[in-house]
Amino acid sequence: xxxxxxxxxxxxxxxxxxxxxxxxxxxxxxxxxxxxxxxxxxxxxxxxxxxxxxxxxxxxxxxxxxxxxxxxxxxxxxxxxxxxxxxxxxxxxxxxxxxxxxxxxxxxxxxxxxxxxxxxxxxxxxxxxxxxxxxxxxxxxxxxxxxxxxxxxxxxxxxxxxxxxxxxxxxxxxxxxxxxxxxxxxxxxxxxxxxxxxxxxxxxxxxxxxxxxxxxxxxxxxxxxxxxxxxxxxxxxxxxxxxxxxxxxxxxxxxxxxxxxxxxxxxxxxxxxxxxxxxxxxxxxxxxxxxxxxxxxxxxxxxxxxxxxxxxxxxxxxxxxxxx
Amino acid sequence: xxxxxxxxxxxxxxxxxxxxxxxxxxxxxxxxxxxxxxxxxxxxxxxxxxxxxxxxxxxxxxxxxxxxxxxxxxxxxxxxxxxxxxxxxxxxxxxxxxxxxxxxxxxxxxxxxxxxxxxxxxxxxxxxxxxxxxxxxxxxxxxxxxxxxxxxxxxxxxxxxxxxxxxxxxxxxxxxxxxxxxxxxxxxxxxxxxxxxxxxxxxxxxxxxxxxxxxxxxxxxxxxxxxxxxxxxxxxxxxxxxxxxxxx
Ligand SMILES: Cc1cc2nc3c(=O)[nH]c(=O)nc-3n(C[C@H](O)[C@H](O)[C@H](O)COP(=O)(O)OP(=O)(O)OC[C@H]3O[C@@H](n4cnc5c(N)ncnc54)[C@H](O)[C@@H]3O)c2cc1C
Numbered sequence: 001x002x003x004x005x006x007x008x009x010x011x012x013x014x015x016x017x018x019x020x021x022x023x024x025x026x027x028x029x030x031x032x033x034x035x036x037x038x039x040x041x042x043x044x045x046x047x048x049x050x051x052x053x054x055x056x057x058x059x060x061x062x063x064x065x066x067x068x069x070x071x072x073x074x075x076x077x078x079x080x081x082x083x084x085x086x087x088x089x090x091x092x093x094x095x096x097x098x099x100x101x102x103x104x105x106x107x108x109x110x111x112x113x114x115x116x117x118x119x120x121x122x123x124x125x126x127x128x129x130x131x132x133x134x135x136x137x138x139x140x141x142x143x144x145x146x147x148x149x150x151x152x153x154x155x156x157x158x159x160x161x162x163x164x165x166x167x168x169x170x171x172x173x174x175x176x177x178x179x180x181x182x183x184x185x186x187x188x189x190x191x192x193x194x195x196x197x198x199x200x201x202x203x204x205x206x207x208x209x210x211x212x213x214x215x216x217x218x219x220x221x222x223x224x225x226x227x228x229x230x231x232x233x234x235x236x237x238x239x240x241x242x243x244x245x246x247x248x249x250x251x252x253x254x255x256x257x258x259x260x261x262x263x264x265x266x267x268x269x270x271x272x273x274x275x276x277x278x279x280x281x282x283x284x285x286x287x288x289x290x291x292x293x294x295x296x297x298x299x300x301x302x303x304x305x306x307x308x309x310x311x312x313x314x315x316x317x318x319x320x321x322x323x324x
Numbered sequence: 325x326x327x328x329x330x331x332x333x334x335x336x337x338x339x340x341x342x343x344x345x346x347x348x349x350x351x352x353x354x355x356x357x358x359x360x361x362x363x364x365x366x367x368x369x370x371x372x373x374x375x376x377x378x379x380x381x382x383x384x385x386x387x388x389x390x391x392x393x394x395x396x397x398x399x400x401x402x403x404x405x406x407x408x409x410x411x412x413x414x415x416x417x418x419x420x421x422x423x424x425x426x427x428x429x430x431x432x433x434x435x436x437x438x439x440x441x442x443x444x445x446x447x448x449x450x451x452x453x454x455x456x457x458x459x460x461x462x463x464x465x466x467x468x469x470x471x472x473x474x475x476x477x478x479x480x481x482x483x484x485x486x487x488x489x490x491x492x493x494x495x496x497x498x499x500x501x502x503x504x505x506x507x508x509x510x511x512x513x514x515x516x517x518x519x520x521x522x523x524x525x526x527x528x529x530x531x532x533x534x535x536x537x538x539x540x541x542x543x544x545x546x547x548x549x550x551x552x553x554x555x556x557x558x559x560x561x562x563x564x565x566x567x568x569x570x571x572x
Contacts, residue, residue, distance in 0.1 A: 015483075071487065073452070073462055098482040102464045105417070105452035114418060114533025117447050130537065135446050139341040140350065141542050142445075148533040186461035186495070190488040192479070199484040205571070229572060247467070247502040248481060253337050253443060254361060254501045262571040273337050283569045284548070285561065291550075300548040301564055303557045313558045318572065321562055 001034040001129075002089040006080055007052055008099050009042050010071075010191075015202070017095035019055045019162035021155055024122060025093050026056025031124040037061060037087055041079055043069035049172045054165030061175045070188040071099055077106035079177045084111060084150065086175075091129070096154035097201075104154045114146035116153045118257070120280065122160075129153070137253040137276030157202065158259040159280070198232040200249055205231030205262045208251055208278075209239060212267025212288065212307060216244035221308070222266060225315045228324060234258070234278075236268045252277035267307045270295025287311065325379035327370040328433035329403065330424050330454070331363040333387055333394040334444040341541075348536045359394045362439025364401075365499040368506040370437055371402045373471065380404040382431065386423050388412030392522055399517035400509030406520065409527045416532035417445065421453035423527035429458060433494060435476065440465045440498040451498035461491035467502040 005025035007018040025036040038057035040049040046062045053060060063079050080103065084092055092107055094100035096118040108115040120141075121132035128145055131153055135142045146152075200206055207226040209219055219233070226233045235245040237252055251258055253276040263281035268274060270286070270293055278284070279298055286299035287310050296302045303310055318324075335341065336356045344351040359367075370381040383398035385391040386409040395406035409423050428436055436458075438451030448464075455462035463469075467486065468479040474493045479486045481500060509517070551557045551564065565572045 073464075073489075077456070098465065098480065098487070101448050102452060102462075102480075105421075105449040106456040108418065108449075109421070109453050109456035114416065115447075115449060116534065117417075117449055133446075134542070135444065135539070136335065136341045136350065137337060137443060137446065138542065140343065141540050142536050143538045143540070145535045145537055146533055147535055186463060186489060186491045188487045189477075189490045191482070191485060192488065193485040197484065202483050248485075250501075262565065262569070276337075279542070279545075283565070283571050285565070286548075296550070297547045298545060300569070301561055302548055302550045303561060304550060304553045305555065305557070309555050310558060313555045314561065317558050317562045321566060321572070 001028060001032040001091050002087065003029055003034060003036050003091040003093060004080070004084050004087065004089045005036055005038045005057065006092065006094045006100070007038050007040050008095055008097060009040060009045060009048065012042065012045060012048055014048065014051070015095065015097065016162055017097055017157035020157065020160040021093045021095050022052050022055040022057050023163050024155060024160045028091070028122060028124055028129065037089065039063070039080065039083055041068055041076055046172050046174055050169040051165070053168040053170030055162065057170060060170045060172045062172050063175050063177050067184065070191070072184050072188065073102050073106060073186040075179055075183045077103050077110060078179070078183055080107045081110035082177050083175065090150055092150070092152045094154045096156050100154050104152055108152040111150040111152070112148060113150035113152045114148045116144055116146060118156045119153050120156050120159045122153060134280070137273065138279055139276070156257070156259060158204070200232045200234045200251060200258050201256045203232035204260050205229050206234045206251070206258055206260045207231050207264045207266065208234030208236065208268060209266050210236040210268030211238035211242070219244060221311045225264070225311055228315045228318045228322070236274050265295050265299070266311060268295055269293050270298060325373060325377045325435065326431070326433045327373055327379060327381045327435055327437065328384060328428060328431065329363070329366050329370045329381060329398070329437040330384050330450070331367065331394055331398055332360040332442045332444070333357050333385060333391040334360045334442055337361065337443055343539050343541060348539050350539065357390060357393070359397045360439050360442050362441060362499055362501070364506045365501060365503050366437035366439050367398050367401055367403060368504045369469065369499055372504060382407060382433070384409065384424065384427060386411060386420055386527065395522050396517045397509065399520050400513040401507060402513060406522045408522050408524050410524050411527050413529065414532060415530070416534035417447045417449040417453060419530035419532045421450050421457060422530045424450070425454045425457035426527060427525065428454065435471065435493060436496045438496065438498045440500045451496050455496035460494055460496055462496040463489045463491055464498040465500040466497050467500050469497060469503065
C-alpha cells in the first residue's frame, strides 16, 4: 500500500503524535510491500521535514508558503487530497488531534473515502486494513473495514509507538499545490496558548483531581504532584462545573480522551463518563477514601485513604526517587 | 437569520452498553436515548443567535421514528421547526452527512450547527463532512462564537490552548462543551412541542463506506491491587510505579 502520512506541525515543531503516524505508516507498508510518503504543510517547514526519515518515511514532501503558517481546514485538506491523488496513494493517516480531527473529514469527502476515526489498532488483513476504534465512550470497541478505494484513518495520540529515530534524514521534496484565496475560507487567525502548560491530551503522565478535593485552592497539591512527576493536571467534570479548573483540563466523555502511560486519579469516584476518557491509560492509580469507589475497579494500583494525607507524601517520595 | 441544527438521538451517557446477538450492534433494550449532549449545546447556540438577531431555527435529525422524541426535545427548547429525515438503514458518517447535506442544500441556511461529536459512534466527523459536501467553511469544537457582518469568529480548543478561527457565512460550526449552558425546556415549551408538527422526508439511500465487522466489549480489566490504606503505602506505590510499571 502506498500510504500518505500527514505529519502535523505547529510553530515548526512536530508533535510526538506526528512521529507515531509516520511510524505506523511504516509498519503497515512493511507488511504490504508498500511505501510511506510523509507530508508536512506550513511555512518554511522544509528544514524540519527531513527528520521524518528517521521514523520510516521513504519520501518526505513539503508544501509551504507564508499563508500556510496557520492552520486552515479548507486549505490543508485540499493539499492532502491533491497530494494523495498525484501520488496515487491508497491510505491517508493523520493523528486524531484537534487539527487531524478537523481536517480528516474533509479529506475523506474530497477523496470519496471512508474514514475510521480515533483508531487504536490498525491490522493488515490481506488487501485491507482492519481498524479498531472505541465507540460509546469506550464502552465498546468496533472492528471496522473501509470499502472505498481510498481509506482515511486518524490515530488516537499516545497509543501507537513512535519508536526511536534511526537518524536517517531524507531529502525533502518541495511540492507546489496551487492555492487561491477561496481555499482559505476557514482560517485560524490567532493561536491563544495557555501559558505553556502541558495539555492533558498530549501528556504522558496525568494527575487528575476530583470533587473530593473540596476547593479550588486544594489543587495546589495536585499541581505539586504533577510538577514533581513531570505530568499535566487533569480534572473531573464535577470540578470543572464548579469552576475550580478550566474545561480544557476535563477528562471524560464530554472532555478530553487521554491515553497516558500513567493516570493518577485523586478523589475521583470513577463515574462511567469519566472512565470513558481515561480507561485506555496504560497504568491507573486511584487515591480515594471510599473503598467502594468504582475507580478502584479500573485502577492498577489503589490507596484507600485521605488524599490530603497521601498526595503530599507521594510528592515527597517521588521527588526523593527522582533526586529533585 | 436562517439557522439549522442537526441533532442525533443517542444512548444516555450513563447507559450500560451490551452487544446484540448479531455481534455488530448494541442491544437497545432498556437503554434510554437522549438528545446528544453536544447537540444540545448546538441547539442552545442557535436559540441565542435567534434571540439576538431574529430569524428561525430548524432542527433536523436523520433516523427512525424514535428520533422524533429528540426532535420534540429541541422543539421544547424553542426551535421553530423540526424535520425528520426518515431512514433507519445502517449508515456511516459519510452516508449520514450525504443525506443531511442534500437536505441542507435545499433550505440553504446562513449557519449550520452540529455537536462536535455524537456520543454513540464518537466519530466527530459529520459536521465537517457536511461542510465539505456543501463547499462551506467550518469551525469544529467551538467554545466561543461571535457572528457579525457575515463572518463567524470562533475559538476552538487545540492542544495546550485555543485557536481563533474565522469563517465567512454561510458556515458550519460544531459545538463543544463550554460554548454555552443549554437551557432546560420550560413546561410551556414541553406542552407546546407536543402538538407541533414534525415534517418527514425520505432521504436518498447511500451505501456506507464503512463496514462494522464486529462490535465487542473492551477486554475487562481485573480490579487492581490495593497497595494500602494509609500513608505508609506511599513508598510501596512509588516502588511499584518505578520497578513494576516502569512509568516513572
Ligand atoms: C452527559 C454527561 C457527560 C459527562 N461527562 C463527564 C466527563 O467528561 N468527565 C467527567 O469526569 N465526568 C463527566 N460526567 C459527570 C460524571 O457522571 C460524574 O458526575 C463526575 O465524573 C464526578 O466527578 P468526581 O469523581 O470528581 O466527583 P464525585 O463523584 O463526587 O466523587 C468524589 C470522590 O472523591 C472521594 N473523596 C472525597 N473526599 C476525599 C478525600 N479527602 N480523600 C480521598 N478521596 C475523597 C469520594 O469518595 C468520591 O469517590 C458527565 C455526566 C453526564 C450526565
